[in-house]
Amino acid sequence: MRFWQKYPAVGLASARSNLAYLGEVTSRVIFLGIILYIFLRLWKVTFTQAAAQQLGGFTLEQMLWYLAVTESIMLSAPRVAQLVDEDVRTGALSVQLIRPMSYPLYRLWTTLGERLVRFLVNSAVAAAVVCLLVGPIKWSLPGLLIFVLSLPLAFALDFLGNFLVGLGAFWLEDTTGLLLIYSRVTMIMGGMLIPLELLPDAIRTAFQTLPFASMVYGPAKLFVHPDVPTLLDILARQSVAVLVFALVIAAVYRLAMRRVFANGG
Amino acid sequence: MKRISSYLALAASYFQLNLKAQLEYRGAFLSQALAMFLNNIAWVAFWGLFFHRFPVLRGWTMHDFITLWAVVAAGFGLAHSVFGNALLLPSLIARGQLDAWLLYPRAALPHLLLGRMSATACGDAAFGYLVYLAVVKPDLQHFLLFTAFTVSAAMAFVGFSVLTGSLSFYLGNAEALSEQWRFAMITFSTYPATLFEGTVKLLLYTLIPAAFVGYLPVEALRSLSAADAALAVTGSAAILVLGACVFHLGLTRYESGNLMEMRG
Numbered sequence: 001m002r003f004w005q006k007y008p009a010v011g012l013a014s015a016r017s018n019l020a021y022l023g024e025v026t027s028r029v030i031f032l033g034i035i036l037y038i039f040l041r042l043w044k045v046t047f048t049q050a051a052a053q054q055l056g057g058f059t060l061e062q063m064l065w066y067l068a069v070t071e072s073i074m075l076s077a078p079r080v081a082q083l084v085d086e087d088v089r090t091g092a093l094s095v096q097l098i099r100p101m102s103y104p105l106y107r108l109w110t111t112l113g114e115r116l117v118r119f120l121v122n123s124a125v126a127a128a129v130v131c132l133l134v135g136p137i138k139w140s141l142p143g144l145l146i147f148v149l150s151l152p153l154a155f156a157l158d159f160l161g162n163f164l165v166g167l168g169a170f171w172l173e174d175t176t177g178l179l180l181i182y183s184r185v186t187m188i189m190g191g192m193l194i195p196l197e198l199l200p201d202a203i204r205t206a207f208q209t210l211p212f213a214s215m216v217y218g219p220a221k222l223f224v225h226p227d228v229p230t231l232l233d234i235l236a237r238q239s240v241a242v243l244v245f246a247l248v249i250a251a252v253y254r255l256a257m258r259r260v261f262a263n264g265g
Numbered sequence: 266m267k268r269i270s271s272y273l274a275l276a277a278s279y280f281q282l283n284l285k286a287q288l289e290y291r292g293a294f295l296s297q298a299l300a301m302f303l304n305n306i307a308w309v310a311f312w313g314l315f316f317h318r319f320p321v322l323r324g325w326t327m328h329d330f331i332t333l334w335a336v337v338a339a340g341f342g343l344a345h346s347v348f349g350n351a352l353l354l355p356s357l358i359a360r361g362q363l364d365a366w367l368l369y370p371r372a373a374l375p376h377l378l379l380g381r382m383s384a385t386a387c388g389d390a391a392f393g394y395l396v397y398l399a400v401v402k403p404d405l406q407h408f409l410l411f412t413a414f415t416v417s418a419a420m421a422f423v424g425f426s427v428l429t430g431s432l433s434f435y436l437g438n439a440e441a442l443s444e445q446w447r448f449a450m451i452t453f454s455t456y457p458a459t460l461f462e463g464t465v466k467l468l469l470y471t472l473i474p475a476a477f478v479g480y481l482p483v484e485a486l487r488s489l490s491a492a493d494a495a496l497a498v499t500g501s502a503a504i505l506v507l508g509a510c511v512f513h514l515g516l517t518r519y520e521s522g523n524l525m526e527m528r529g
Contacts, residue, residue, distance in 0.1 A: 030445050034452060040461045046319050174293035177300030184307035193311050199317050 004117075007109040014113030029125040032071055036129045037151060039067045056197030062224045063136045063195070068126035069147075069220035071193040073154070074183075076118035078111050080159055084166025087176035093260065097190045104163060104253060112152075119151075143226035150219040150231060153238035158215045160245035161163045161186070167249070170256040191217030275371065276379055277459075280347055281317025283382035294384045301388030305338050306454070309396065316450045323459040329455075329483055331400050336411060336486075337479045339393020340418020344384035348378035348423050352447075359438040361522020374512055378423065407486060410494070414482035417452025417501040421478045424505030425450055427512050446473070454479035470500070475499050 045125045047053075047060050058066060084107065138145040165182050168175045187193065190212035196204045207213050218234035287294040309331060316327035345352055357363055357377075365378040397403065397411055429446045432439035453475035460468055469476040477500035485493035 031448050031452075034449050037465070038452065039454055041465075042322075042456070049322070050319065062414050146309055172292065172296070173290060174296055177296035180300040184304050188311055188314075189306050194315060198443055199314055200317060205312065234436075 001204050007105055009025050010101070010106060011109035011116075012156055014110040015117050016113075017113050019256045021167070029075075029122060031124055032075055032122060035071055036064070036068060036126060036133065040064055040133045043067075054141035056195050058195060058197070064130050064134045064193055065137050066220045066224050067193075068130045069123075070190070070216050072119060072122035072126045073216055073219060074190075074192050075186065076115050076122050077158060078114040080107060080111050080117065080162035081166040081175060081182075083107070084163060085169040088166070088169040088256075097236045097260070104249065106145050107163060108156065108159055111162075112155060115159075116156050139223075140226075142200070143223075146226040146228065146231045147219060147223040148220050150234050150238075153235065153242055154215045154219050157211055157238055157241050157245065158186070160242065160249060161211075161215075164245065164252065167256050170259050176204075178265040180231075186212045186215060189213065190215050191220070197220070198248070211245070212243055214238045226250065272371075272375060273500065274345060275376070279379040280382070283349065283380075287382055287384055287387075294387075297384040298388035298391065301385040302392045305334060305389065305392040305396075309334055317506070323457065325435075325457050328401060329487060331396060331459065332411075332486055333479050333483045334455060335393045335397035335401070336414050336418055336482045337393075337413040337451075338479055339397070340387040341422050342386045342388070342390025342393055343415055344392055344419035344422035344426070345383040345421075347382070349381035349386065349428075350378050350382040351423050351426035351430065352383060353381065354427060355433040355438070355440045355443040358430065358433035358519065359440065361520055363516075364521050373516070374427070374509060378427070406489075410486060410489075411482075414485070414494075414497060416497045418478040418482065420505045421501035422450075422472065424501070424508035425474065427508035429506065430510045431508070431515045434512075434518045449473050450475050450478075454484060457483070473502055474500060477504065 035189050047055065047063075052212055054061060055063070087096060093103070096106065099106070125190060161182060163181070164178050165175055168178050173176065189207045189210050191207065196207055196213060196217050200205065204234075207217075214237045218237070222231060223233065274328055297437060312327060312330045312334075315324075316330070320326065347388050350357065354377075363373070363377065366373050366380070369376055393415060398408070401407075407481050426443075426447060429439070429443040432443060436442070453473050456479075458469050458476045458480040461469065469480070477497050481497035481500070485492060485497060
């Protein structure tokens, strides 16, 4: 099998496998509904107190849709770091290494397949909840396409961050702490809870230059305010971040492989 | 009185034993506790950014939100660093792993709950007290009241975990349901009840009793209100009693998993 057939096939198998557990995935979205309801109340009160129609260029409806997208992105993240950690700790990695495929690329494609299913389910639930709470916002097919185009690299970037955390298992006793910190950094600096426009100028500039904004804020902003120049800017930022992360992972992975000792049996 | 002091001594012994067990994997324990501490700091940072833009939210300031996070985190931390098995109750029941605890002369529920310590809960507890002391800088009266509320919040969290976990006696494996319900409780407890209206506000005092662990203690600390304080403590105690009743009723339906287990 060639490269461009092999890995997409892995991704497709992963997506299919997750579709088999759709009921289980759906049952876990109650949390998403609760979060969106709380955000609705928080921002409704904030808009009322500020006596404003718009805050940072967002109406209340747009704010809720923005948060629905950020939550759908964040809650769709598969357990990459934990899986890599388990592979390293249990020795399952040695089995993965003898397969005729690259371990990082295998994990990337299984993650993308799983994430696609999770994201679609989360988005459907979030859209239903937000429609119920504040109604729909104006959207168009080109706008939706712009949003969709910003997602693959955002997901790939998040995978790379998680994979790097998982590789920490080669040196650390436990990576759950590191993962928690990574997810919180993504949450705050990625603009999951508050659009970056509402932050003080210096902080906004700093957060926008970091890769986390390209994972969460960028796609969510494009959903609410789709435009081609912003898409190109986000794609450029995502590409640079993916390249940097990939180089770092390549270096760390090479070091990690020197620590693998496999005994036959 | 003798019985209470005996159980307090048991709790102290278990706490020491569990801490020693955690410290066997010192790196893992410290990293998990530190990560939870930093996780809470991240939330406070979010509220810092929010309040920088909108300084007052229905009469609540950044100061009040920090107090809210401190009391909820310290309460949760205290609850599960001492009674860590409360979080695992649904799976222990569903897998029929209560046998070992039922054989001891001690009452099953408190003994079972004391059997484990959650490492992340230690980070929560440290965060709550440190942030309250360092950021809010309370006087002695407020600090004593705060400490009392963390104990009452801990009672509510333990009671709620027992209540939701005991559903496994009735529904089979209620792990997912219990987890979602607990998430709802934790999430709602970190927002002031003044944000909500109507039925949802009623839920915060009944089905998801988050108001007793976060909102009411903060209101009591803000205005030194005896009524709010009494309501917070009474509500928390009621959750604990209800949880214990549901557990003991459910225990009559318990089926052993016939598992062989070693306990050190």
